[in-house]
Amino acid sequence: MSIIVKPDTKVLIQGITGSFGARHAQLSLAYGTNVVAGVTPGKGGQLFEGKVPIFDTVAEAVKATGATASAVFVPPPFAADAILEGVDAGLELVVAITEGIPVRDMVAVKRAMGENNKTRLIGPNCPGIVTPGEGPESKGGCRIGIAPGYIHKKGNIGVVSRSGTLTYEAVWQLTSRGVGQSTCVGIGGDPVNGTSHLDVIKLFMADPETHGIIMIGEIGGSAEEEAAAWIKQYGTKPVAGFIAGSTAPPGRRMGHAGAIVSGGKGTAAAKFEAFREAGIGVAATPSEMADTLLKMM
Amino acid sequence: MNIHEYQAKQLLAQYGVAVPQGQPCKTVAEAKAATEQLFNAGHKLAVIKSQIHAGGRGKGTFKHGFKGGVKLVKSVEEAVNVADNMLGKVLVTKQTGEEGRLVSTILVASAETIKKEFYLAVLLDRANSRPLIMASTEGGVDIEEVAEHTPEKILKEWIDPAVGIQPYQARKIASGLGLKGDVFNGAVKLIMGVYKTWWECDAAMVEINPLCIVETPEGKEAIVAVDAKISLDDNALYRHKNIQEMRDLAEESPLEIEASKFALNYIKLDGSIACLVNGAGLAMSTMDIIQHYGGMPANFLDVGGGATKDQVTAAFKIILSDPSVKAIFVNIFGGIMDCNVIATGIVAAVKETGLTLPLVVRLEGNNVAAGKKTLAESGLTIISGDTMADAAQKVVKTIAK
Numbered sequence: 001m002s003i004i005v006k007p008d009t010k011v012l013i014q015g016i017t018g019s020f021g022a023r024h025a026q027l028s029l030a031y032g033t034n035v036v037a038g039v040t041p042g043k044g045g046q047l048f049e050g051k052v053p054i055f056d057t058v059a060e061a062v063k064a065t066g067a068t069a070s071a072v073f074v075p076p077p078f079a080a081d082a083i084l085e086g087v088d089a090g091l092e093l094v095v096a097i098t099e100g101i102p103v104r105d106m107v108a109v110k111r112a113m114g115e116n117n118k119t120r121l122i123g124p125n126c127p128g129i130v131t132p133g134e135g136p137e138s139k140g141g142c143r144i145g146i147a148p149g150y151i152h153k154k155g156n157i158g159v160v161s162r163s164g165t166l167t168y169e170a171v172w173q174l175t176s177r178g179v180g181q182s183t184c185v186g187i188g189g190d191p192v193n194g195t196s197h198l199d200v201i202k203l204f205m206a207d208p209e210t211h212g213i214i215m216i217g218e219i220g221g222s223a224e225e226e227a228a229a230w231i232k233q234y235g236t237k238p239v240a241g242f243i244a245g246s247t248a249p250p251g252r253r254m255g256h257a258g259a260i261v262s263g264g265k266g267t268a269a270a271k272f273e274a275f276r277e278a279g280i281g282v283a284a285t286p287s288e289m290a291d292t293l294l295k296m297m
Numbered sequence: 298m299n300i301h302e303y304q305a306k307q308l309l310a311q312y313g314v315a316v317p318q319g320q321p322c323k324t325v326a327e328a329k330a331a332t333e334q335l336f337n338a339g340h341k342l343a344v345i346k347s348q349i350h351a352g353g354r355g356k357g358t359f360k361h362g363f364k365g366g367v368k369l370v371k372s373v374e375e376a377v378n379v380a381d382n383m384l385g386k387v388l389v390t391k392q393t394g395e396e397g398r399l400v401s402t403i404l405v406a407s408a409e410t411i412k413k414e415f416y417l418a419v420l421l422d423r424a425n426s427r428p429l430i431m432a433s434t435e436g437g438v439d440i441e442e443v444a445e446h447t448p449e450k451i452l453k454e455w456i457d458p459a460v461g462i463q464p465y466q467a468r469k470i471a472s473g474l475g476l477k478g479d480v481f482n483g484a485v486k487l488i489m490g491v492y493k494t495w496w497e498c499d500a501a502m503v504e505i506n507p508l509c510i511v512e513t514p515e516g517k518e519a520i521v522a523v524d525a526k527i528s529l530d531d532n533a534l535y536r537h538k539n540i541q542e543m544r545d546l547a548e549e550s551p552l553e554i555e556a557s558k559f560a561l562n563y564i565k566l567d568g569s570i571a572c573l574v575n576g577a578g579l580a581m582s583t584m585d586i587i588q589h590y591g592g593m594p595a596n597f598l599d600v601g602g603g604a605t606k607d608q609v610t611a612a613f614k615i616i617l618s619d620p621s622v623k624a625i626f627v628n629i630f631g632g633i634m635d636c637n638v639i640a641t642g643i644v645a646a647v648k649e650t651g652l653t654l655p656l657v658v659r660l661e662g663n664n665v666a667a668g669k670k671t672l673a674e675s676g677l678t679i680i681s682g683d684t685m686a687d688a689a690q691k692v693v694k695t696i697a698k
Binding site for chain 1: 427440501530566577582684
């Protein structure tokens with residue numbers, strides 16, 4: 001098993017004809033992901049790569065193909081609209097890859113989604129989600145987003161992170177040691193996002209195929225502390241983690257819009273402390289994320 | 298993006314927020330005229346405020362010895378003297394570092410008698426993704442201290458973004474601050490305006506500290522935003538042409554401006570080991586691991602997911618223009634990106650810049666074998682690291698010698 005997506009999940013790509021969306025749609029197809037549709041307004045009726053039908057609206061794509069998940073590759077000024085279109089079409093999952101969406105737009109999206117329990121939003125500004133498959137280089141899995149597929153291996157470790165390349169680093173450390181992953185989720189580096197560390201941790205704890213978890217955080221906000229507090233009380237599986245940004249100067253945004261220590265809040269030190277208090281294994285360096293978890297198992 | 302106090306007050310005034318009468322001046326003559334205008338309007342006291350982005354202006358000292366980046370003046374002569382000592386001079390405060398900042402604009406404003414100070418801010422509450430108004434009777438002081446020691450003195454009001462701020466919410470805050478009569482009504486209007494500024498301008502933070510009850514020349518009480526600070530959401534600047542024009546490049550590090558031209562995310566730090574990394578999280582972690590092994594990072598530098606040869610070359614040039622850099626650590630996880638493309642870019646950049654400093658490269662990911670081969674066969678002295686930890690230890694060792 002896995003969380004959120006399975007190898008047979010039917011995926012559509014919003015913004016499939018843009019260069020970024022097209023490239024990653026191709027890579028997902030090559031990985032063996034069930035990409036059933038693309039959406040680009042005004043290009044309905046065409047075919048992507050000669051095989052994937054393109055629709056003008058998400059609603060049409062869902063009706064015609066039964067897609068349940070989407071990846072949003074739409075440019076920032078139009079991304080909030082694209083996310084809400086996916087929600088309106090009743091998708092179970094919308095993964096927003098787009099980086100640079102105005103915070104105010106995401107505040108409005110979150111409010112519009114309200115207590116909607118039908119659609120899960122992951123991201124924005126995230127690498128997406130991968131449930132590795134059983135083929136060579138983990139092919140045959142579900143890859144929604146921009147993560148490199150080949151670094152994965154099917155197995156029993158869950159990975160959740162705010163950062164892209166740091167997620168790949170952790171996944172690669174596991175795979176190089178012969179240890180596979182159940183699902184890897186990049187929740188994104190923006191201050192307002194759809195799915196939190198805690199949301200993913202709860203799913204991993206409930207997933208019988210996930211035996212251990214790597215949680216990667218970074219400075220800014222308090223999502224890591226909230227997840228740690230829950231783990232302390234209800235955690236049933238080993239969790240190891242790392243927080244990026246111990247050396248970041250206060251008040252500066254470190255690449256990600258959400259990676260900022262402001263008003264003395266959101267420091268790496270405070271997050272590491274929350275990890276220790278919750279019995280989460282702390283990797284002394286980002287090179288030791290996998291080893292720290294494997295020692296606990 | 299940050300803007301100056303006078304620009305923040307211009308934006309706030311557009312949304313009906315009461316600010317002291319005043320105007321920005323770039324010359325002593327302008328300052329003289331502005332002060333005369335205030336005194337002619339019946340004001341007895343004016344304030345001259347250096348416009349730099351750093352805080353601590355009041356307690357700052359100019360490099361030529363003049364004390365105070367914010368000064369009260371009682372006469373036009375005094376104003377001329379102060380303006381002459383601020384404009385074109387370098388102000389050092391606890392936030393500017395030793396190099397200080399050049400003051401090229403001063404704000405000349407009316408300075409009414411302040412009867413009471415408050416704190417007011419609008420920001421995003423990340424925990425519930427909603428705008429939050431914070432207010433306190435403890436104005437003019439460090440709000441973080443108040444939050445730490447007397448959190449009960451901070452009033453909080455969350456705004457539903459679907460309907461925006463409602464007048465009753467502003468009334469709740471004004472009442473919570475103990476305001477009465479005309480000042481109460483003035484505060485309601487002001488709070489509504491501050492919130493609207495935050496929302497309409499796509500601000501990250503609007504802070505009024507202090508918000509003051511003042512005595513006007515007519516002897517009445519009024520509530521005004523005596524100081525104001527606004528920072529904007531960079532992602533939303535594309536839809537605010539007027540705010541884009543407020544950007545003051547003199548307030549930004551020249552290297553950071555240069556980096557932004559190549560879509561590189563660079564932040565200068567104080568250490569001696571430069572790093573060049575793809576991805577923000579990995580870039581932060583690279584700084585952390587350098588420090589873990591006893592070194593100090595010279596910068597944060599994220600070249601992004603799809604770095605080109607031109608970007609890598611530009612990145613090297615930026616790193617090398619920082620004189621405190623003694624060694625370079627390149628840490629690339631080429632997920633989709635071809636490691637050989639990166640390796641070719643590194644070799645070209647090293648040759649073009651004539652690099653002589655120790656260079657440690659850790660490459661991992663797609664087509665890594667070819668990438669390592671390119672580096673090995675380049676004829677350059679490049680130290681290769683197998684893991685992040687291995688490479689970090691090696692780069693720290695190069696400067697320990």
